[in-house]
Amino acid sequence: MESILKLLEKDGRLTVKQMADLLGSDEKAVSDKLKQLEDEHVILGYKALIDWDKTDNEVVTAIIEVRVTPQRGEGFEKVAERIYQFEEVESLYLMSGGFDLAVFLVGRTMREVALFVATKLAPVEGVASTATHFILKKYKESGVLFATEPEQQERGYLL
Amino acid sequence: MDYEKILGQCVQDIPFSGIRKFFELLETMPGAISLSVGEPDYQTPWHIREAGIYSLTKGFTKYTANAGLTELRREICNYQRRRFGLEYDWKTETLVTIGGSEAIDLGVRALINPGEEVIVPQPSFVCYSPIAQLAGGVPVIVETKAENRFKLTADELRAAITPKTKILVLPYPCNPTGGIMEKDDLEAIAEVLRGTNIMVLSDEIYAELTYGKRHVSIASIDGMRERTIVVGGFSKAYSMTGWRLGYANGPAPIIKQMTKIHQYAIMCAPTTSQYAAVEAMRSGDADIEEMVEDYGQRRRYIITRFRELGLDCFEAEGAFYVFPCIKSTGLSSEEFAEKLLREQQVAVVPGSAFGASGEGYVRCCYAASLKDIDEALDRIGRFLETHHA
CATH class of the missing domain: 3.90.1150.10 (Aspartate Aminotransferase, domain 1)
Structure with a gap:
């Protein structure tokens, strides 16, 4: 049921009852469907979007462009597998264009991230080169604005 | 004093x-x-706001034609055809106004002689009676009923008609009840009105907001186009309340007189809003x-x-x-x-x-x-x- 997914994509904290009422369905049907979507790994998890900059927790995120020499018979898969096992790797994508793998790394400091690239990522067999870009500021993530506080607008009360 | x-x-x-x-x-x-x-x-939506900003960047800050930008009037007619099956000529049957509200005011002022009656179904938006009164008209209230899903029935309409009746306001989809008039309901109303000189002022500002059923305009019912002014707007369909932009479609002789009042009282609708509205109608479905x-x-x-x-x-x-x-x-x-x-x-x-x-x-x-x-x-x-x- 695509509509359940669209609802959850916008708000992962909706309850089964809320979804049932929104969709004009009953709770049993929604929870059965949810279970099925989870079992089939269509829904992979439920997480919060956090702006760590507003906390005392230091977090640094970097995007590493990785060029890979494809391995005979294995393409990029083997290299990707070696990389995504590191828990520092938050996301990993195979890309079209000027480089092959986009690695999103999370660390506590720039130094930590840079060291990880130098000592763990670059030496992976098949990795031809890396280029590290640090994220300086998040404006928007997963459709949600990070940087701006909404300005209060003077409003009229009309019928 | x-x-x-x-x-x-x-x-x-x-x-x-x-x-x-x-x-x-x-x-x-x-x-x-x-x-x-x-x-x-x-x-x-940002692409609509952006089109307004772009028009300012280009320096499009002058008056437009009284009736509105040619481009916009054409788009309004395309939109009415595409979404509601209504055919109007952009040149003679279309007027761009400051919100649907101005179009309602103009429609009433263009039609009413002192003492003529305006039938207003209620509960409904608050503007119809005051506008009728300001034009010298006399509001005649018809109370719609919950058991009829707040629709106006042919019997209720018939009972309200007198020799002085000039306008029937048809405010559907309805603020505040959420009631709608479906094709059969409108056929019954049309049956009462055909052959009379009563004009329908159909306030269709909520036309896009129906659930499960498409809105039907009374102007699409046989014999009703010639006796209907359709009022529409951008506020509800495109979340553009503050841009203050609406429009009227109707028979050329009526739109002509409405445009005359608009020309003297308003000149033209805000230019920036009109450019944004062109984008809304082109890419906003x-x-x-x-x-x-x-x-x-x-x-x-x-x-x-x-x-x-x-x-x-x-x-x-x-x-x-x-x-x-x-x-x-x-x-x-x-x-x-x-x-x-x-x-x-x-x-x-x-x-x-x-x-x-x-x-x-x-x-x-x-x-x-x-x-x-x-x-x-x-x-x-x-x-x-x-x-x-």
């Missing part, structure tokens, strides 16, 4: 909207949850579908929750309001709204604001976040526990 002697009698005779004091109270309560406003909670799906879900949600609280809630099929019946509390709708605001900090609008027949109901706008709707309904639940008769 005694301004009461100086001010015109007609305008002084028209009462201020009774709920102004209610909104003043609301303004003093910043923590209150409001289901009371009559506008979308969406921002205007997807925005509408998405918004309607979202409102449709919240509508089902709020109706279910009201019914769980034990309030009768008519299955609204249009606009973004529900109109639950609060008679079981023994409170008048004004008492209900004021006590609810004071005791639970939730703002809803008393149904009586929309005509005497709205007494016993309150209007709740569900163009609010699910979180606010949920919290508001929880609070209304607590309120009902203390006030159930």
Whole structure:
């Protein structure tokens, strides 16, 4: 049921009852469907979007462009597998264009991230080169604005 | 100076909207949850805002033609054809106005001679009677009924018609009830009107906001195009309330006279808004579908929750309001709204604001976040526990 997914994509904290009422369905049907979507790994998890900059927790995120020499018979898969096992790797994508793998790394400091690239990522067999870009500021993530506080607008009360 | 002697009698005779004091109270309560406003909670889609900004960058800051930008009038006609099957000539049958409200005012002023009657179904938006009165007309109120899903019936219409009847206002999809008129309902109304000189002023500002059924314009019913002014606008369909832009389509001789009044009183609708509106009509259909799906879900949600609280809630099929019946509390709708605001900090609008027949109901706008709707309904639940008769 695509509509359940669209609802959850916008708000992962909706309850089964809320979804049932929104969709004009009953709770049993929604929870059965949810279970099925989870079992089939269509829904992979439920997480919060956090702006760590507003906390005392230091977090640094970097995007590493990785060029890979494809391995005979294995393409990029083997290299990707070696990389995504590191828990520092938050996301990993195979890309079209000027480089092959986009690695999103999370660390506590720039130094930590840079060291990880130098000592763990670059030496992976098949990795031809890396280029590290640090994220300086998040404006928007997963459709949600990070940087701006909404300005209060003077409003009229009309019928 | 005694301004009461100086001010015109007609305008002084028209009462201020009774709920102004209610909104003043609301303004003093910043923590209150409001289901009371009559506008979308969406921002205007960015591509539309951006088109307005781009027009400013290009320096398009002069007046447009009185009737509106050629481009926009063409797009309005394309839109009416594409979405509602209505055929209008952009040049002679289309006028761009400052919101749907101006189009209503112009339509009434272009048609009414002093003493002629304007039939206004109620509960409905508050502007029709005052506008009729300001034009020298006489409002004739028809009270629509919950058991008829707040539709106007042919019998009710027939009973209201006199030799002085000039205009029937047809405010559907309806603010505040959420009622709609379907094709069969309109056929019955058309049957009464065909062969008369009564004009229909069809306020279709909520035309895009129907759930499960497409809106049907009375102008698409046999024999009705020649006796109908269709009023539309951008506020509700594209969340553009503050841009103040609407339009009228109708028979050329009427649009011509409406344009004359508009020319003297207004000159032209705001240029920036018109450029943004061109973009809205060209590339905004997807925005509408998405918004309607979202409102449709919240509508089902709020109706279910009201019914769980034990309030009768008519299955609204249009606009973004529900109109639950609060008679079981023994409170008048004004008492209900004021006590609810004071005791639970939730703002809803008393149904009586929309005509005497709205007494016993309150209007709740569900163009609010699910979180606010949920919290508001929880609070209304607590309120009902203390006030159930």
